[in-house]
Amino acid sequence: xxxxxxxxxxxxxxxxxxxxxxxxxxxxxxxxxxxxxxxxxxxxxxxxxxxxxxxxxxxxxxxxxxxxxxxxxxxxxxxxxxxxxxxxxxxxxxxxxxxxxxxxxxxxxx
Amino acid sequence: xxxxxxxxxxxxxxxxxxxxxxxxxxxxxxxxxxxxxxxxxxxxxxxxxxxxxxxxxxxxxxxxxxxxxxxxxxxxxxxxxxxxxxxxxxxxxxxxxxxxxxxxxxxxxxxxxxx
Numbered sequence: 657x658x659x660x661x662x663x664x665x666x667x668x669x670x671x672x673x674x675x676x677x678x679x680x681x682x683x684x685x686x687x688x689x690x691x692x693x694x695x696x697x698x699x700x701x702x703x704x705x706x707x708x709x710x711x712x713x714x715x716x717x718x719x720x721x722x723x724x725x726x727x728x729x730x731x732x733x734x735x736x737x738x739x740x741x742x743x744x745x746x747x748x749x750x751x752x753x754x755x756x757x758x759x760x761x762x763x764x765x766x
Numbered sequence: 767x768x769x770x771x772x773x774x775x776x777x778x779x780x781x782x783x784x785x786x787x788x789x790x791x792x793x794x795x796x797x798x799x800x801x802x803x804x805x806x807x808x809x810x811x812x813x814x815x816x817x818x819x820x821x822x823x824x825x826x827x828x829x830x831x832x833x834x835x836x837x838x839x840x841x842x843x844x845x846x847x848x849x850x851x852x853x854x855x856x857x858x859x860x861x862x863x864x865x866x867x868x869x870x871x872x873x874x875x876x877x878x879x880x881x
Contacts, residue, residue, distance in 0.1 A: 692872075699770075700810075700859070700872040707868075742809065752863070753800045753812040753825070754870065 658683040660745050662757035669733050670765050677728040677760050679717075679743030688746040689726040690754070691717055695739045703728075703741070713737070738764045768794045770862045772873035779850055780881055787845045787876045789860030795840035796862035800870060801833075804857040816843045850880040 659682040669675055681687055691703040704712045706719040706726060717728045726743060740761050744754040769792040779785050789799055797818050802810040814824045814835050822835035834846040843862075847854055857877050861870040
């Protein structure tokens, strides 16, 4: 069965410090991974996906198949980055729904 | 951008009653909609995939007779929690996807409390 693991429930860093939110997955086959973000009192929204290999709001994430990881990184954290971050794996086999990790609450301290 | 709405945003009902939750794509046509459930301090769990004009596909462990899904149009999917019980109390979130687009756009969620 596929699974997404985010080992940190809470991560607190100071403004300007580097950030790394960990995500590991379990999936047989070629995975399709995403990072979603939920700011306070807002809905869940897509941050980035591994297929696009893009950088959004300074965040990047590289798929490492050897380590089955898709960690989210940002070199210099900003206060507005404070939010819940969810790593998600797209289900294959027709349904296309997402399997989410439990999320990491990122707090950026001034 | 694509906007998805849900109605109601919260609902309180008595045990044994049925509750209907609507999910609408406001500015795009969604051939596929997804229903998720999130318990407190837990992650979102996919309940079912709703395809316009066909029967929904339910995830393992989700009772299709209890959680009725109807996707009658390209902009509306409904989830009906039948004979609700306190353990059904949760946060229900829908998402919608346009044909040919991978991104899922999420609704704001509906908080259900069953007394």
